[in-house]
Amino acid sequence: MVVVGAGPAGLEAARVLALRGHAVTVLERAAEPGGQVLMSRLVPGREELAGLAAYLVDAAERAGATIRLGVDATVDVVLAGAPDAVVVATGARPGVPPIAGIMDSPAVDPFDVLRRSAGLVRRALVIGGGLLGVGVAHVLAERGADVVVAEPGGELAGELGLRPRWQYVANLRARPNVSIRLGTTVEELSADGAVLRKLGEVERLGGLDLVVPTRPMLAVSGLADALKALPGGPAVFEIGDCVMPRTAFEAMQDAAALGHRL
Numbered sequence: 001m002v003v004v005g006a007g008p009a010g011l012e013a014a015r016v017l018a019l020r021g022h023a024v025t026v027l028e029r030a031a032e033p034g035g036q037v038l039m040s041r042l043v044p045g046r047e048e049l050a051g052l053a054a055y056l057v058d059a060a061e062r063a064g065a066t067i068r069l070g071v072d073a074t075v076d077v078v079l080a081g082a083p084d085a086v087v088v089a090t091g092a093r094p095g096v097p098p099i100a101g102i103m104d105s106p107a108v109d110p111f112d113v114l115r116r117s118a119g120l121v122r123r124a125l126v127i128g129g130g131l132l133g134v135g136v137a138h139v140l141a142e143r144g145a146d147v148v149v150a151e152p153g154g155e156l157a158g159e160l161g162l163r164p165r166w167q168y169v170a171n172l173r174a175r176p177n178v179s180i181r182l183g184t185t186v187e188e189l190s191a192d193g194a195v196l197r198k199l200g201e202v203e204r205l206g207g208l209d210l211v212v213p214t215r216p217m218l219a220v221s222g223l224a225d226a227l228k229a230l231p232g233g234p235a236v237f238e239i240g241d242c243v244m245p246r247t248a249f250e251a252m253q254d255a256a257a258l259g260h261r262l
């Protein structure tokens with residue numbers, strides 16, 4: 001079996017499939033396994049997630065799976081292994097929201113903000129207060145920026161259960177250089193400003209040197225679609241964020257359920 005992607009979904013699938021006697025090879029594009037967990041561990045207060053990635057790798061390898069890093073799994077690369085089945089766990093990536101003026105604004109990819117320490121940021125707007133938005137806000141605030149988080153819903157990090165969410169959000173609220181706007185949408189962006197709306201009220205932000213849109217998250221489904229379109233190709237199964245962007249916990253649940261079925 002070939003598993004594409006060494007995030008939580010791919011690694012957990014590899015572990016269960018190998019324990020059940022399948023010969024499993026995991027193909028991962030990055031130089032390090034872990035998927036988005038490699039980014040979530042960079043968020044202050046979430047460092048323990050590094051342990052999750054290390055555990056998943058160790059457990060998959062102990063079960064007998066082989067993990068190949070630095071391999072971009074195209075259709076040809078996958079078929080070269082002549083697999084009976086392919087488990088696609090290619091995860092999710094941030095998309096660009098359809099906000100007027102976004103192309104003229106200092107908008108950057110949230111994964112880049114987490115991975116690289118960009119130059120000096122004085123004032124940043126984080127669009128979306130989900131798991132990723134809260135993580136980005138923590139990182140920027142830690143680097144000294146004044147951060148505004150605009151979330152259209154009524155709560156932050158709503159993807160998480162109540163207990164893990166509480167600490168993650170309480171720590172953000174406690175930061176003096178972070179202000180949170182719930183029930184608030186971003187209507188328009190410009191070279192250094194934004195127009196926010198909360199019900200009938202409009203707020204204009206100026207002096208922004210960074211805008212970080214953290215929604216939508218897009219499922220990375222191109223490889224699975226291409227494999228499924230092949231006549232007479234191997235069986236293809238999709239798990240984790242490439243089905244629908246959610247959490248590491250749900251990605252691993254998908255993986256374990258599939259692994260026990262095959």
Ligand SMILES: Cc1cc2nc3c(=O)[nH]c(=O)nc-3n(C[C@H](O)[C@H](O)[C@H](O)COP(=O)(O)OP(=O)(O)OC[C@H]3O[C@@H](n4cnc5c(N)ncnc54)[C@H](O)[C@@H]3O)c2cc1C
Nearest residue numbers: 005007008009029035036040073091135240241247248249
């Ligand atoms: C900042 C942040 C904080 C988070 N906090 C939490 C949290 O507290 N709790 C929680 O449960 N979840 C959290 N999450 C979400 C969680 O990390 C994701 O839901 C989870 O990682 C999804 O797992 P996955 O395996 O489906 O995909 P991913 O983790 O995205 O892994 C997909 C892997 O596939 C690889 N890949 C893609 N295409 C190819 C290809 N063609 N060839 C080879 N490799 C490929 C990618 O390089 C990647 O390593 C957080 C995410 C972020 C970004």
